[in-house]
Amino acid sequence: MRKAKPKKRVILPDPVFHDVRVTKFVNHLMYDGKKNTAYTIFYTALETVKAKLPNEEKSALEIWKKALENVTPQVEVKSRRVGGATFQVPTEIRADRKESISMKNLIIFARKRGGKTMADKLAAEIVDAFNDQGGAFKRKEDMHRMAEANRAFAHFRF
Numbered sequence: 284m285r286k287a288k289p290k291k292r293v294i295l296p297d298p299v300f301h302d303v304r305v306t307k308f309v310n311h312l313m314y315d316g317k318k319n320t321a322y323t324i325f326y327t328a329l330e331t332v333k334a335k336l337p338n339e340e341k342s343a344l345e346i347w348k349k350a351l352e353n354v355t356p357q358v359e360v361k362s363r364r365v366g367g368a369t370f371q372v373p374t375e376i377r378a379d380r381k382e383s384i385s386m387k388n389l390i391i392f393a394r395k396r397g398g399k400t401m402a403d404k405l406a407a408e409i410v411d412a413f414n415d416q417g418g419a420f421k422r423k424e425d426m427h428r429m430a431e432a433n434r435a436f437a438h439f440r441f
């Protein structure tokens with residue numbers, strides 16, 4: 284769209300925790316419009332997380348939020364063509380994009396893991412992210428490292 288900005292869609296909170304972020308996460312997790320299946324996977328994963336971390340005083344939802352926070356990148360590199368050369372320019376990320384990237388990374392690396400069910404894989408990835416480990420956390424660290432390495436080109440920011 285050239286002129287008008289698209290309308291933001293209203294996302295309803297989830298039925299159990301009444302949280303919009305949970306619904307967004309489930310929407311990313313969902314395949315082929317199977318939202319109930321995605322909700323089942325997510326809630327089962329949170330129960331598994333609570334079972335894996337019994338001595339943690341936080342609730343399963345708080346653990347998930349902290350895990351998301353741990354895998355949320357602050358900067359990313361974008362390709363910018365200047366005078367025939369392509370530079371990787373570090374730029375800060377908008378808040379809504381940060382949230383989306385962190386959710387997608389958590390799900391992508393959960394899908395790559397070994398495990399019986401998707402709920403088990405997601406639970407394992409959430410626990411790893413909570414403990415600053417795992418594939419999604421490593422992806423965030425790599426993004427930050429790339430941005431730091433290309434800090435000299437920050438003046439090409441647009």
